[in-house]
């Protein structure tokens with residue numbers, strides 16, 4: 264069985280900025296892998312590298328044995344981008360965004376058939392967005408927007424899902440809902456790579472975790488990667504507890 268995600272010695276630069284430096288990472292099928300790291304550590308770049316959206320200086324990527332672009336064209340890999348990377352003013356309805364997940368299943372003329380419309384309706388139901396299907400995507404809350412992109416991946420029926428900060432800017436209720444959705448997708452045997460700042464989410468959601476800082480600093484069971492010594496290497500020393508104020 265081929266690995267779901269296989270990145271070998273990938274180096275990516277944006278001009279003078281070294282975003283990824285010799286990253287090697289394998290995620291087996293059916294696993295949920297948490298991608299951790301500070302701002303600017305290269306998480307979003309790693310997702311784009313897997314998808315073949317940024318050129319690599321060096322290295323090799325395979326998704327279920329195919330290159331990123333081929334995996335994308337065949338609808339094998341779904342992507343929930345970081346919110347900052349989406350043009351929310353773009354005049355599309357929630358339903359249209361979810362239908363984009365079906366493009367890989369349609370012919371060249373992108374004509375939606377009954378099966379496509381049913382897949383979209385089902386994905387909207389699973390993400391509790393049916394009522395909001397005709398709303399413009401920008402008119403949703405942060406959590407609803409994330410769910411709309413998860414719905415797109417569900418409609419796509421992608422075996423591998425890349426989720427860039429799905430918990431950023433969402434309220435507690437949406438957070439719980441998204442976690443539950445992701446755990447279901449895992450039960451269905453899909454592979455998930457999920458970046459998050461919310462370390463508290465990791466043990467409940469992830470089978471394994473990767474700590475990134477241009478390079479892979481650690482990769483293993485969440486309890487190992489979340490050890491203070493390991494985290495300190497990436498996030499710096501924790502804030503000292505304040506001395507209690509002296510009162511006479």
Ligand SMILES: Nc1ncnc2c1ncn2[C@@H]1O[C@H](COP(=O)(O)OP(=O)(O)O)[C@@H](O)[C@H]1O
Nearest residue numbers: 277280282300301302303304305306307308309
């Ligand atoms: N399009 C770009 N052009 C130039 N620099 C970029 C671009 N995208 C990201 N970077 C830089 O690459 C580094 C990694 O960024 P990114 O992958 O977005 O990290 P993260 O998602 O972990 O915050 C950062 O230093 C960032 O400023």
Ligand SMILES: [Mg+2]
Nearest residue numbers: 306307308345
């Ligand atoms: Mg990012």
